[in-house]
Amino acid sequence: MDEAGFLAAYDPRDYPAVAVTVDVVALTIRDGRLSVLLVERGTSPFAGHRALPGGFVREETLEQAALRELAEETGLAGQVDASRAEGDLDRVHLEQLQTYGQPQRDPRMRVVSVAYLAFAPSLPEPTAGSDAARAFWVPVDEAKDLAFDHDEILADGLERARAKLEYTPLATAFTGPEFTIGELRQVYAAVWGEDLHAGNFHRKVLSVPGFVESTGATTARGGERGGPKAKLYRAGDARLLHPALLRPTREDRVR
Amino acid sequence: MDEAGFLAAYDPRDYPAVAVTVDVVALTIRDGRLSVLLVERGTSPFAGHRALPGGFVREETLEQAALRELAEETGLAGQVDASRAEGDLDRVHLEQLQTYGQPQRDPRMRVVSVAYLAFAPSLPEPTAGSDAARAFWVPVDEAKDLAFDHDEILADGLERARAKLEYTPLATAFTGPEFTIGELRQVYAAVWGEDLHAGNFHRKVLSVPGFVESTGATTARGGERGGPKAKLYRAGDARLLHPALLRPTREDRVR
DNA sequence: GCAATAGTGTCTCTTAGACACTATGCA
């Protein structure tokens, strides 16, 4: 940016207008399935198609714009709306994903969209009757034929999420503040789409420094279909997993 | 983006103007040191400061904009300028880094900048007398006090580059089309800032499927200070290294 | 000859993962 001689004589009106938006790939786990937040479009283009929630960037940071869109669509409060007591969005992990700027990605005008990726614990269904009535969670394998280039954005978000579970403790962003090792394993299974060996997973998680720390408590009762009470853990202070928790090897991913 | 009711009534002139630029973190290895391409700013703000090369996005993709800026600043030809026979930029690896959009990052107006990261083999110094006379390569540990938020962008680019060498074969983007294992090791040493054990590195590189493939040839002569002729390799077909080539562990990176 | 580098051999320690097993608690 800001090439010296260029900007000196620059007037924004000399250039075709470019709009900047944010789109959010918000992931959660509902009923054991990895799901993404979608909205239904009412107007052309792509009327009737589903799309990622998003909107124009105002006088705010890009991250604030993403949080604002997320709060508006889910009907949940966050830092953005201090008037509500409960800050459900406070526990949401938000990171920038990638920026999409193909000239024709929006048929109306040049729109550059900064995509964000959010990991959320299981949130209530957006309440009907609110502004967010048209937003809903959809299992990711049923989220196809989205508007614009949102199929591609979603695919990029999913790949990022799957990779991040390998070397960061972000799986805990999908759980409540306290969780069992079994719940954590179900997060990995849902995101990666494959079951993991319970015993080996258990030992592995406890052996990675700072991944989880014990609360000392256990669940009030065992599993619905039997089994002992499980110990409860909370997220540890590690920001990276060392050694990492690698996905089961797929040779075809390599080439 | 494209929130339905929102866009229907949208007029770009209703919103404060936002400019979109690209900035490029172009890395190469010169004299064994990891170096970044910088330009000197002639005008306010930050007159006299060094900055990353970049400029406004025109009617082109974001990636084309980054390639164009890189070609303009280095004076090297690429796909962008088909009139030149040699496409030195063809062998440059380019990927999107991140997008920076803090409202006050440019004091004049709202500028959202999409940063790109480039890995280049050792390129000739930008020729004096050309348009690119004010661009130059600077060892990364001497690239400080850059204009705008370019210190942060450079730091993010370096961290990305270091991480990418671990699990991708992109180190070969810093070498010529044919290289020795020793040259490859020097790339890793320069980017990571630490020496690697020659023997173990050698065996490791050859053991990763698809990282490198033998050309059958050897260097014409041994090293300048003695040693046998080394076998020559070219990049293999792997896009990911499996198993990865991890950096020497630093516990302090984890928390 | 000397120094530097290419490339290989070998040993140890850690980790991933398969498999087996015990203990607990719900229906």
Add this chain to the structure above:
DNA sequence: TGCATAGTGTCTAAGAGACACTATTGC
């Protein structure tokens, strides 16, 4: 009682890294 789950033990194979060593070449 039967079954699912929590959690642990044990074995094997692979990989990282330390160290040693030989071979080849420039000076």
